[in-house]
Amino acid sequence: MxxxxxxxxxxxxxxxxxxxxxxxxxxxxxxxxxxxxxxxxxxxxxxxxxxxxxxxxxxxxxxxxxxxxxxxxxxxxxxxxxxxxxxxxxxxxxxxxxxxxxxxxxxxxGSDKYAYSGFYVTEKSAIRSPRDLIGKKVGMNTLGAHHEAMLDIYLKKSGLSRAEAEQVERIVIPPVNTEQSLRQRQIDVAVLGGILRDKALATGGVRKLFSDFDLRGPxxxxxxxxxxxxxxxxxxxxxxxxxxxxxxxxxxxxxxxxxxxxxxxxxxxxxxxxxxxxxxxxxxxxxxxxxxxxxxxxxxxxxxxxxxxxxxxxxxxxxxxxxxxxxxxxxxxxxxx
Incomplete structure (x- = not known):
């Protein structure tokens, strides 16, 4: 292959x-x-x-x-x-x-109530609002695609300026390593979907900041x-x-x-x-x-x-x-x- x-x-x-x-x-x-x-x-x-x-x-x-x-x-x-x-x-x-x-x-x-990508932080994270993301690292599978778009929309809807949004660092991480990177504090926010999301939630210790379904519905x-x-x-x-x-x-x-x-x-x-x-x-x-x-x-x-x-x-x-x-x-x- x-x-x-x-x-x-x-x-x-x-x-x-x-x-x-x-x-x-x-x-x-x-x-x-x-x-x-x-x-x-x-x-x-x-x-x-x-x-x-x-x-x-x-x-x-x-x-x-x-x-x-x-x-x-x-x-x-x-x-x-x-x-x-x-x-x-x-x-x-x-x-x-x-x-x-x-x-x-x-x-x-697409996204619905079953299939969606969520932006997760650790349970004890100080990140509670969009503005808290300034200066923080968000791990996702690729740049210039779905997850980065959702992040931009979330920040814009929350009133952040383009200059402020650009201070949120986007990091490319293979999906299978994203949860581990979050738990080891190599990143501040992890984008998780499907089995990776469900496994992380089953393990516990993480909470959702927002999801693409939250932003746009199905x-x-x-x-x-x-x-x-x-x-x-x-x-x-x-x-x-x-x-x-x-x-x-x-x-x-x-x-x-x-x-x-x-x-x-x-x-x-x-x-x-x-x-x-x-x-x-x-x-x-x-x-x-x-x-x-x-x-x-x-x-x-x-x-x-x-x-x-x-x-x-x-x-x-x-x-x-x-x-x-x-x-x-x-x-x-x-x-x-």
Missing amino acids: TSRRTFLVLSGLSALAAAGCGTASGSGIRNTTTLRYQGSAGAVTPPELAAALGFLDGLKLDWVGNTISGPQDIQSAASGQTDFGGAFNGAVVKLAARKAPIKAVVSYY FSAGTLVLTERFIKQNPETVRTFVTGVGRALDWSRTTPRAEVVARMTEIVAKRKRNESPDALAFWRSYGVSAPGGRIAEQELSVWADWLTERGDITSGQVSVPDLFTNEFNTNRAKEGS
Whole structure:
């Protein structure tokens, strides 16, 4: 796996010109039946679940390795190293601002009362309010993505100026080391989600300062993207893929949790990637509340505004309506979930 991932990284620039696997343009005919992608160790992504449930109608997924970085994942898709990737919507906007020919096609993760990322401090920490964060260290998995955006929104809503917010130090820490770093006082605040959050709470000695769900309520936070060229050359493949992923999201939301976890555990066992399925016992939700994973413009525009305020992009640099499409999602748009 390592040698293959190394090859993919080294060949990224040359692959950019050849992004997309099809040979015909806009024919309405499926040009490829295999989609290359990156997964996540010990987890089952919505596309993987869709494939296992038979929702991809014969499409096959070709796993090329794992990633813990959304920005890296969509860069791989943009350069043709993989056929699709997923990331926080702010990262999608930022990559599009760099003229990457990508388009978001379906949501794949978000925040709800079960799936959320919290900002935690030790129980005895003196940090009680946003202003207490000035001069403190916040540990998160990557910069310029979901967690940093939530921190900025929290500080801004609490009245801190940009200059004051910049005094809050953001530290990149691998997710598996974040809780330990907090307890050893190497950082003052730890961003924890999923099993890492639940294990920390079960151990005790930590308390929540705020969460993304506290800030915004339920929302879809990340989308899967493909290149515009791939979409043009493989429209029926894209339609099958997007619709299948949307069905899998709906299935996960309406099926008893125990059954979902059992199916995911079976998937991990069958793929034989030398990984532990233990984290799946803590799975609760993908956090996507929109039926079929359909994308709302506001889910991208809010991050375009955030990036503009940060100075990462200029006003009008990205046309949000052109950045996503629900055209290939045949799951019915309806109220409720």
